[in-house]
Amino acid sequence: MCIGIPMQVIEARGASALCEGRGERTDIDLALVGEQPKGSWVLVFLGAAREIISAHRARQITDALDAMELALNGGDGAAIDALFPDLANREPQLPDFLKDKVGTTE
Secondary structure, three states: OOOOOOEEEEEOOEEEEEEEOOEEEEEEOOOOOOOOOOEEEEEEOEEEEEEEEEEEEEEEEEEEEEHEEEEEEEOOHHHHHHHOOOOOOOOOOOOOHHHHHOOOOO
């Protein structure tokens, strides 16, 4: 499984940039996404930016990573639920494309 880490460009350096995310600062290769201005968010895997993302998407991914870390470390459910307020305290919903498959033996 590949897990991308959201990082924000702190200092543009042409084909690379100093980026910060999840408490770490590191130089990131921008060859796949092109030069990015200071303040841009990128999704990083193995030292290279793979995708340009919005600040909102960066927050969603960071919350999911925080929840995964809490779960792996035995965190309480309330702390995990707080990271997903739109999902907490409700019944799971099937996507529309699966609703007609319920009860079939295909």
